[in-house]
Amino acid sequence: MQQITNHLPTAELQALDAAHHMHPFSTQDDLAESGVRVITAAKGVMLTDSEGEEILDAMAGLWCVNVGYGREELAEVAARQIRELPYYNTFFKTSHTPVIALSAKLAQLAPEGLNKVFYSSSGSEANDTNLRMVRTYWAEKGKPSKQIIISRWNAYHGSSVGSGSLGGMKGIHAQGGLPIPGIEHIDQPNWWAEGGDLSPEEFGLERARQLEAKIDELGEDNVAAFIAEPVQGAGGVIIAPETYWPEVMRICREREILFIADEVICGFGRTGNWFGSQTLDLKPDIVTIAKGLSSGYQPIGGSIVSDEVAAVIGATEFNHGYTYSGHPVACAVALENLRILEEEGIVDRVREDTGPYLKEKFESLTDHPMVGEAKITGMMGSLALTPDKSARAAFAAEAGTIGYMTRERCFANNLVMRHVGDRMIISPPLVITRAEIDLLIDRAWTSLDQGMAAAKEAGLWHSA
Numbered sequence: 001m002q003q004i005t006n007h008l009p010t011a012e013l014q015a016l017d018a019a020h021h022m023h024p025f026s027t028q029d030d031l032a033e034s035g036v037r038v039i040t041a042a043k044g045v046m047l048t049d050s051e052g053e054e055i056l057d058a059m060a061g062l063w064c065v066n067v068g069y070g071r072e073e074l075a076e077v078a079a080r081q082i083r084e085l086p087y088y089n090t091f092f093k094t095s096h097t098p099v100i101a102l103s104a105k106l107a108q109l110a111p112e113g114l115n116k117v118f119y120s121s122s123g124s125e126a127n128d129t130n131l132r133m134v135r136t137y138w139a140e141k142g143k144p145s146k147q148i149i150i151s152r153w154n155a156y157h158g159s160s161v162g163s164g165s166l167g168g169m170k171g172i173h174a175q176g177g178l179p180i181p182g183i184e185h186i187d188q189p190n191w192w193a194e195g196g197d198l199s200p201e202e203f204g205l206e207r208a209r210q211l212e213a214k215i216d217e218l219g220e221d222n223v224a225a226f227i228a229e230p231v232q233g234a235g236g237v238i239i240a241p242e243t244y245w246p247e248v249m250r251i252c253r254e255r256e257i258l259f260i261a262d263e264v265i266c267g268f269g270r271t272g273n274w275f276g277s278q279t280l281d282l283k284p285d286i287v288t289i290a291k292g293l294s295s296g297y298q299p300i301g302g303s304i305v306s307d308e309v310a311a312v313i314g315a316t317e318f319n320h321g322y323t324y325s326g327h328p329v330a331c332a333v334a335l336e337n338l339r340i341l342e343e344e345g346i347v348d349r350v351r352e353d354t355g356p357y358l359k360e361k362f363e364s365l366t367d368h369p370m371v372g373e374a375k376i377t378g379m380m381g382s383l384a385l386t387p388d389k390s391a392r393a394a395f396a397a398e399a400g401t402i403g404y405m406t407r408e409r410c411f412a413n414n415l416v417m418r419h420v421g422d423r424m425i426i427s428p429p430l431v432i433t434r435a436e437i438d439l440l441i442d443r444a445w446t447s448l449d450q451g452m453a454a455a456k457e458a459g460l461w462h463s464a
């Protein structure tokens, strides 16, 4: 067997990658032609590539490396757990200490009344669990007609058949026969792009009331749950107007439906509290978790379930589970990750210190001629790119064209900042320092300048 190491020349690694590795959410042929960037190491908020370049990772991987890269404690705990008990399942009347300890800790941190955890290895699987759990819940309550789950366009809940259907990404729905039946979507609360002449407050109410109208249209007796991210992440870091969530909570309270808060991104400090539900005063029946739960050091996800739902599900056999549900190594690493977040005061620092600092700096990017709005909560933010701020205009070019051009400039300037359509998004590790925030903003400004210049040069500086 050939040994493949970091010491191979970059071109050789790229060729092997192109020959044998299929990348998620990518056009393989384009990638093969351009060549991937090979990441060889990381520390704190910085990645190193095979050419020795240092890249500021303003996305924390995929919104997940909350405690930053290179934490020795997590490596130690994983090694210790692999030696002691590398694997055992929890299907057949057994359990183990890492899963017991992690579950008790999550119950302590979770919003009030949520005290039990069902595990998966990812956010997608956790939402698949939720889909089956809420339908089972109503069937067990003697209301088997309550099956439909309402979600939002542009939501991201995963890319498996179930979770991809729950999500509202048209690109995902277009492939493989999704969505499955019994899932309905309402519009997202994106005031910048869709608010028209309404004030943000009016628009927030209008979008929230779409939930009520949808429940009426379908009949309350047919609706099981509403699922939503507290802040839409992959949809472009869409922070709803202030009127939105209180109205959604009123509707959920008045109607007999469950609320699933998908906190895969918002959980574990991202918004400056342990959960986005605490930041936005939401009252979920189920919370989806993954990503920051282990800071991405191990694949682990889950559903934190309310006492009421757990009691109903607990009375029957729930025919569901994964080989790696409650994996001992993943649980041990997650528990240590939570200890680091808590004992180092990282969540509090986001809320009280580095979060407000990032907000001030990030909002200053609205001084840039291409930036229409900057929205940010804790350590997740987005910029709307526009050729005409006062009109909140979209570009005439296909959505995402200018965003992609700008993202390419960021990457060339050693800054990982993604684009969703023509919104630029960030979600840095929660341990980012003030000096690193300054560097982020500096590189972002330069990249915006270059993206704007490239758009003008390509003749794309026009409103739709």
Ligand code: PMP
Pocket (backbone or CB within 6 Å): 062, 121, 122, 123, 124, 125, 127, 156, 157, 158, 159, 229, 233, 234, 262, 263, 264, 265, 290, 291, 301
């Ligand atoms: N829910 C949300 C809100 C997410 O952002 C993601 C991943 N980006 C998922 C679910 C799916 O998680 P995974 O990729 O671990 O399956």
